[in-house]
Amino acid sequence: MEPDFDILKHQKHAHRLLGAFLKSGHIPHALLFTGIEGSGKRDAAFTFAMACNCEESPTDWVQGLKKTVFGPIPCGRCLPCRKIVSGNHPDMILLAPERSVIKIARIRQLCHELSLKPYEAKRRVAVIVDAPWMTPEAGNALLKILEEPPPQTLLILTAVQRSDLLPTLVSRCHSIRFHPLPESHIAAALQNRLGLSADEADALAPMANGSLSRALAMANREAGASKWLNRRRAIISASGLDRPESFSFEPLTLSLAFAERLSDEKERIPEALDILQCYLRDLVALRWASPHLFNKDLTHKMQYVSQHTRLEVLMTQIEAIQRAQRNLTANVNPRLALETMMIHLRNACHE
Ligand SMILES: [Zn+2]
Incomplete structure (x- = not known):
């Protein structure tokens, strides 16, 4: 998918810093x-x-920093801009993990490419996406480039957090923090890119936690947001958590059957647990009448459940889900982890 060149409008801290670099030269x-x-x-x-x-x-770009409404970022019309947009610029290098790893051979190849003069760029740019996936050897090879930076070249590394990378690499880079994207931007992107209705986009956007790729994946996977929203409702309902504490008096077999069904779709378990956790967090938030909800479209129903469930029950249930998430990361058998979680969710009501 084509990059979103307006992204910096929503990352004002990064925009301001990058603009200052450009302005100063x-x-x-x-x-x-x-x-x-x-x-x-x-x-x-x-x-x-x-x-x-x-x-x-480039001047508009800098001037745009001073305006409330940002100017063109950048022109998008000139030859270098168009080449970068279309992925055809010889001096724009993109390096991403292959099968969750960036091997030393790829970094050595990059070293070789950067030892040559840029073909035509004023400034050649090499982007290493998900840099923490570099092997230690690859990281050390990259360190050599950073110690003797090639002329007219900018290296950009991306990572979730600085601590995921070797400190020697971090100390040689200027770090810029990106914040979770606003819900309004995610909702707009869901409408523009995937053609979602405004209602669907508004319901789905808060669930993405500020991550556009997560929102797009949720809407895409079900070939439509309405299917995703239905799946979310089905998961919450089958877990029993859409009813107040009384669900714990229903037959245990129902809870265990839900755990079994969920464990059959192994790759979707993390998403399902996220859905349940966000839902419980909403029930807690409603206690304080907080407007910041993940499942805004379910507010009315959630209010009833929230009022009829003790706060300590909700907190214990959130812990049960977090424990299941940890167990799954530690490779505990999924069905066992989910069954244990369901028993804890029910038991929380009787404590
Ligand atoms: Zn341009």
Whole structure:
């Protein structure tokens, strides 16, 4: 999918810093973009690469920083901009993990490419996406490039957090933090990119926790947001948590059957547990009349459940889900982890 070149409108901290670099002409030779997956780090790297090479409007880009409404970021029309947009710029290098790893051979190849002169760019840009997936050997090879930076070259690394990378790498990069994206932007992107209705987009956006890629994946996977929203309702309902504490008096076999069904779809378990946890967090938030809810469209129903369930029950249930998440990460048998979780969810009501 084509990068979102407006992304920096929603990452004002990054926009301000990058704009200041451009304006001063002093661009560090290595940047590290950190933030949750889906907060626009990769798109921002492409946008900045364009801004560094744009022939028309780098000044607009800088001037835009002073306006409430941002100016063009960057022109998008000149030859370098168009080449970067279409993925055909010879000096724009993108390196991403293959099968969850970045091997030393790929970094050595990058070293070789960067030892040659740029073909045509004012500033060549190499982006290493998910840099923590580099093997230690690959990381050390990259360190050599950072110690002797090639001229006219900018390296951009992306990671969720600085601590995921070797400290020696971090110390040689200028770090820029990306924040979770606002719900309004995610909702707009769901409408524009996937053609969701405004109601669907508004219901789904809060569930993405500020991650555009997560929102797109949720809407895409079910070939439509309405299916995803139905699945969410089905999971909450089958767990029994959509009813007040009384669900714990229903037959245990129902809870165990739910655990079994869920364990059959192994790759979707994390998402289902996220759904349940977000739902319980909403029930807690409603106690304090908080407007910040994940499942805004279910507010009316959740209010009833929230009022009829003790707070300590909700807290114990959230812990039970978190324990199941930890167990699954530690490779406990999924069915066992989920059955245990369901028993704890029910028992919480009797404590
Ligand atoms: Zn341009």
